[in-house]
Amino acid sequence: MRQLDVGRLRLLAAIARHGSMTGAAAALAYTPSAISQQVRRLEAEIGHPVLERHARGVILTDAGKAIVAHIGSIDRQLEALNVELDDIAGLRAGSLRLGTFPTVASSLLPLAVNRLHERHPGVRLSVVSARLELLLENLERRRVEMALLWDYEWSRISQPGLDLRHLTEDPTAVVVSSSHPLAARGSVRMAELADESWVIRGGGHPVAEVLSRTAHAAGFEPAVSFEANDYQEAQAMVAVGMGIALAPRLALANLRDDVTVLSLGVDAPRRRILLASLAGRVSTPAEAAMAEILAAVARASAVRPSDRP
Incomplete structure (x- = not known):
């Protein structure tokens, strides 16, 4: 498959608009020789000539016409992609797959889900509730991006390759x-x-x-x-x-x-409530937002140890 440089495709479209390499060079603040060099590189990439040069300018070949016909659609798709990426970065879009276990799913998690939906209604959240062993497997197999886990002092989670954030006890x-x-x-x-x-x-x-x-x-x-x-x-x-x-x-x-x-x-024996993700992953904006929401909900809901009876 050919690896095409989108910048050179756009440059050819500019030549077609202005009717000459000189006109395109003036519009794009290039030198004519730089324009000519980029056209030669494009022709080498696709293996076909894209322009026929004559005294009054240039004419697109069939390959050149095909490129110009498609570059407008490519630009529109790239613009749409940029908008979608901006939405994901701004938490107006995106998705998150979260693992949890029943006692947290019936206590802390509903508060966090409500807060996520209120602040970032465009984020699509899916949740899987399971026992500890399956939650760890889901993380390892990348069926979820994050998972709420628990452990006790005598059975600490020591699985390599996990980042663990202590939320509460x-x-x-x-x-x-x-x-x-x-x-x-x-x-x-x-x-x-x-x-x-x-x-x-x-x-x-x-x-x-x-x-x-x-x-x-x-x-x-x-x-x-x-x-x-x-x-x-x-x-x-x-x-x-x-x-x-x-x-x-x-x-x-x-x-x-x-x-x-x-x-x-x-x-009282106390278990740790943990938020786990695979080590080395760069968190998406949705993951980072949910992690902070879960931490805030856990802090607000923390049970303080009472005086010794």
Whole structure:
């Protein structure tokens, strides 16, 4: 495929408009010899003559006519491209594919999406919610440009090739029924819960490991009475007295009226909420805008550790 210089194509169109290389040279502030040199280079690129020279000027060959016929369309397309690039740079257009996980998708992310739509309505956003392993795979396979991730102190994300931005920390809390003897308290020590039955997330969910580690650190083995599929189901079982539960604070954004949340104080296990992208990528304007919005929403929604109970 020929590699054509658009500047030389435009120069030929100028020659056609002015009827001579001298006229084009005067209009474009070139010397006639410079114009002639560029025409020779163009002819070498395409392998055909583009002009027939005569005493009163020049005449376009068939190849020259074809070039002049197309250069107007090329210029219009380039102008449209420049407008679109300006729109992307100014966040009047563009797209973003974002990965997230359920507890953030039901708490922080809606606030960020609303803010992005309000500020940059022309940006097309698509979101995929998944478990951690699939989010990492989606990043690696470039199915998403950015992903919201999480990790705990004992299972830090160490995957090479990722840039990780720490947005906030999400402390673990205790969920009890509103009729539970501890419900009137704002906080509790884990050791006080040794005799309780526990509602956990089933299927090897990470919060089950959080419970196991936290209970063992407090000196007891938790007795599990129910394995739930999601946090809403866990809340429902807590509400009817099947047991109490641990949950990250962000998982409790949609809290039932018949359950109560108790703080574990400064000793609560805390997971990091992270924004990840592939290392070495240059962020698009849409990515940079969403990253700043997510950081601002995370700061505003941060849960501060309460005083030690």
